[in-house]
Amino acid sequence: MKSIRHAVAVAVPALVAVAAAGAAAAAVFATARRVVTPTARSNDTEILAVDTGAQTIELTRTADTELPGRYGLFTTGTYGYVKLGAVLSADQRKVRRKLLTQIDVGAKVDRGAAFSGWYYSTPAELHLPYETVLIGSPAGPCPAWFFPAAPDAATSDSAASETWVIQVHGRGTTRAECLRAVPVFHSLGMPTLVVSYRNDGEAPRSRGGSYALGASEWRDVDAAIGHALRHGAKRVVLMGWSMGGAIVLQASVNSAHREAIAGLVLDSPVVDWRTVLRFQAREAGLVEPLPALAMEALSTPWSARLGGAEQAIPFDSLDMVARADELAVPILILHSDDDGFVPSDASHALAAARPDLVTMPEFAVARHTKLWNYDQISWTTAITDWISTIIGP
Structure with a gap:
């Protein structure tokens, strides 16, 4: 019985260490894949209200949606893309902007949206x-x-x-x-x-x-x-x-x-790229050494494919x-x-x-x-x- 308890005492920490290493490796490769995998546009704001009479739109306030100037907004529903003009009012939670695309009464406009600098879409x-x-x-x-x-x-x-x-x-x-x-x-x-x-x-x-x-x-x-x-x-x-x-x-x-x-x-x-990826990792709450390990994985031939790349990324050359x-x-x-x-x-x-x-x-x-x-x-x-x-x- 004593030998069994001893074996268990030795094996459990080893298994925990292996599991932790596996989880860390999975996190590294998941981070690497996010860097090199083309992704669909993601929503970064919400449409809170549309006034079809005044032709204005209210969005959740972000560092982007509060900017002066002309922008675009990817939406779903009746319209796939609308153009936005000046900021008309703002508080801590939302901004109200002028619509430069006419939105008709009864149009379906979903809440999820992506703010864009494109302005012109075609x-x-x-x-x-x-x-x-x-x-x-x-x-x-x-x-x-x-x-x-x-x-x-x-x-x-x-x-x-x-x-x-x-x-x-x-x-x-x-x-x-x-x-x-x-x-x-x-x-x-x-x-x-x-x-x-x-x-x-x-x-x-x-x-x-x-x-x-x-x-x-x-x-x-x-x-x-x-x-x-x-x-x-x-x-x-x-x-x-x-x-x-x-x-x-x-x-x-x-x-x-x-x-x-x-x-x-x-x-x-x-x-x-190293400067950019370190910055984006910090903004996403990822701490070192995870970003460094992800870039190392992408730059090493044997691990680049595990990180989603077709071939090693030559960060030095970039x-x-x-x-x-x-x-x-x-x-x-x-x-x-x-x-x-x-x-x-x-x-x-x-x-x-x-x-x-x-x-x-x-x-x-x-x-x-x-x-x-x-x-x-x-x-x-x-x-x-x-x-x-x-x-x-």
């Missing part, structure tokens, strides 16, 4: 000529929208019309995110190509269907550069939003068409502050110090490392990828002034 809303094209990339045919330069611009300013802008959207979004920037480039006489990339829900799915955080998606952007050069472009400006910033930074140092890249515009960009010396073209960074999702620390670090290349005007208050919405005039002026240094006034 290219037709811009009232500019455009066409849908397919770009042949290593992932397969990737759909894109092409907005040509205005005919008078094409004849009066060849430098502008021969410089195409290629826009790349961020993580968990689609091409529509980029539509806000099309009018400013169109006004400058520049054609714009708004592209998709593997696993974004519009372009082809890779075998594993996961994000590589820019480490493979840049190849689809490189294919878009080749498409532009075959169709009249002499040079390109790459614009990336959020993770799209990480993608175009990778394209700028890896592309077979590097000599044709005239500059980069980065809106709320991911410049270094750290463009560390690789700042490899950058060779002018860069405009538009990043709010109150981003709240992708901190601006790495953007400031890149600006400090390459002051000869990086222009970074000050922005605050605006949240992630919402600078256009919050301060369209300053955002537009920053791009217009910077472009004049690339192609001339």
